[in-house]
Amino acid sequence: MRSTPALYTCLSPALLQLYDVSTSIVVIIDVLRATSTIAEALKNGAKSIIPVDSVSACISLGKQMDVITAGERDGKIAEGLTYGNTPFHYPPEFIKDKTLVLTTTNGTKLLHMALAENAKAIITGSFPNLSAVCDYLVREKQNVILACAAWKDRINLEDTLFAGAVISKIKEHFTINCDAAQMAETLYEKAKDDLYEFMKNKNASHYNRLMSFGLEKDIRFCFEVDIANVLPVYQDGRLVKLIW
Amino acid sequence: MRSTPALYTCLSPALLQLYDVSTSIVVIIDVLRATSTIAEALKNGAKSIIPVDSVSACISLGKQMDVITAGERDGKIAEGLTYGNTPFHYPPEFIKDKTLVLTTTNGTKLLHMALAENAKAIITGSFPNLSAVCDYLVREKQNVILACAAWKDRINLEDTLFAGAVISKIKEHFTINCDAAQMAETLYEKAKDDLYEFMKNKNASHYNRLMSFGLEKDIRFCFEVDIANVLPVYQDGRLVKLIW
Numbered sequence: 001m002r003s004t005p006a007l008y009t010c011l012s013p014a015l016l017q018l019y020d021v022s023t024s025i026v027v028i029i030d031v032l033r034a035t036s037t038i039a040e041a042l043k044n045g046a047k048s049i050i051p052v053d054s055v056s057a058c059i060s061l062g063k064q065m066d067v068i069t070a071g072e073r074d075g076k077i078a079e080g081l082t083y084g085n086t087p088f089h090y091p092p093e094f095i096k097d098k099t100l101v102l103t104t105t106n107g108t109k110l111l112h113m114a115l116a117e118n119a120k121a122i123i124t125g126s127f128p129n130l131s132a133v134c135d136y137l138v139r140e141k142q143n144v145i146l147a148c149a150a151w152k153d154r155i156n157l158e159d160t161l162f163a164g165a166v167i168s169k170i171k172e173h174f175t176i177n178c179d180a181a182q183m184a185e186t187l188y189e190k191a192k193d194d195l196y197e198f199m200k201n202k203n204a205s206h207y208n209r210l211m212s213f214g215l216e217k218d219i220r221f222c223f224e225v226d227i228a229n230v231l232p233v234y235q236d237g238r239l240v241k242l243i244w
Numbered sequence: 245m246r247s248t249p250a251l252y253t254c255l256s257p258a259l260l261q262l263y264d265v266s267t268s269i270v271v272i273i274d275v276l277r278a279t280s281t282i283a284e285a286l287k288n289g290a291k292s293i294i295p296v297d298s299v300s301a302c303i304s305l306g307k308q309m310d311v312i313t314a315g316e317r318d319g320k321i322a323e324g325l326t327y328g329n330t331p332f333h334y335p336p337e338f339i340k341d342k343t344l345v346l347t348t349t350n351g352t353k354l355l356h357m358a359l360a361e362n363a364k365a366i367i368t369g370s371f372p373n374l375s376a377v378c379d380y381l382v383r384e385k386q387n388v389i390l391a392c393a394a395w396k397d398r399i400n401l402e403d404t405l406f407a408g409a410v411i412s413k414i415k416e417h418f419t420i421n422c423d424a425a426q427m428a429e430t431l432y433e434k435a436k437d438d439l440y441e442f443m444k445n446k447n448a449s450h451y452n453r454l455m456s457f458g459l460e461k462d463i464r465f466c467f468e469v470d471i472a473n474v475l476p477v478y479q480d481g482r483l484v485k486l487i488w
Contacts, residue, residue, distance in 0.1 A: 011399060014258050018398055154262055155255060157423045179401045182446040186434055187427055202426040 007174035021117035030107030030149035039228035040087035045096030048238035071103030075213025106149035128228035164188025251418035253425040265361035274351030274393035280370040283472040284331035289340035292482035315347030319457025350393035372472035408432025
């Protein structure tokens with residue numbers, strides 16, 4: 001009998017080198033707000049999303065191609081870019097068939113690390129597309145690394161909670177010898193009845209940061225399960241919606 | 245009004261550089277079994293404990309000084325050394341007034357990292373000396389980093405649980421803007437009624453490793469709160485019992 005594939009949880013990009021990336025599907029998790037916004041934009045018909053790691057790279061691509069440039073710094077649209085990181089900027093009537101170049105810091109860095117380590121496949125995960133991520137992972141029957149983008153390498157609650165949600169849903173399909181995965185699932189089980197309230201009560205650092213920018217509505221969106229239930233997969237430098 | 249000092253939790257040595265070590269007391273946490281055994285040996289009258297990072301360094305010191313050399317590899321006393329990592333090797337009638345040279349991997353590495361970063365003070369923590377650690381931290385009124393030794397940089401449950409236990413007891417004396425600390429405390433609150441059973445039920449990796457060596461008795465010892473309630477503090481290359 002073939003054993004079930006392995007699932008690991010990596011809570012910070014600084015720990016990614018401990019895991020066997022080249023034999024695994026890597027799920028990039030940047031719940032507030034990059035991977036939630038990516039799911040929403042693709043659900044609403046975006047042709048593709050190009051993640052880049054700096055405002056200047058974003059501006060540069062914007063000059064070369066017919067794309068929308070987007071990104072924020074300190075809660076405001078970055079100078080030289082046109083749109084922000086909020087999912088509410090990308091309704092269907094605006095984003096359909098367009099390409100979005102999005103600059104994020106933590107998530108993009110992690111994605112490029114996974115690429116450099118020759119990940120078997122790279123997808124992005126967030127509560128808005130939780131079921132799509134789980135269905136894909138169960139179907140593929142490959143080893144999995146749930147990779148949290150964290151905040152400048154510091155572990156955060158929201159990405160860990162999403163890893164826990166995935167584990168809670170699909171654990172019977174995987175072999176899990178990973179204390180970080182056990183921690184993430186335990187945390188999620190404690191928080192799942194009201195993820196937003198849990199973040200608030202636990203004084204979560206990125207919750208506080210976004211609240212100070214007046215972004216409560218964004219945070220609430222990012223904890224809504226399956227409201228943008230598509231699967232972003234990284235192919236040829238872009239995130240596109242996987243057609244099953 | 246002076247604000248309360250800051251408390252952070254660092255879940256892996258690979259993340260230590262993210263924290264401001266030079267302004268903090270660093271608590272080295274290596275629950276299974278290094279810091280538990282250190283507390284027990286000092287409680288039983290050991291004069292001091294010299295932590296070293298290799299079997300060869302341990303043997304070398306043993307030739308130069310009148311000391312007891314100890315350390316294990318794969319659950320057995322390492323070749324060339326005399327005693328093991330188990331707390332049961334160090335009763336008062338044996339260890340009183342002696343110096344122990346102990347080789348451990350994860351804990352010693354982390355201690356040396358904290359030294360290199362000029363930590364304000366370095367102490368060691370484990371469930372057997374939980375209250376001594378908490379009393380000291382509250383009394384000192386300095387910033388604190390709860391530093392988990394982990395397992396080859398991978399986050400583990402037992403060290404995280406101990407960090408959570410400390411936070412649960414002393415959080416009102418500190419400012420905590422640290423998601424890892426919130427996670428550790430949440431985990432501890434879930435586990436505290438039976439730490440041993442929690443480790444077993446969660447398939448904790450180091451629990452499994454030690455059980456495979458027949459060391460259940462050691463694991464149970466390491467989750468006993470305050471049975472070796474002394475404070476090991478690092479001074480001039482040695483861990484000694486702090487006299488208040």
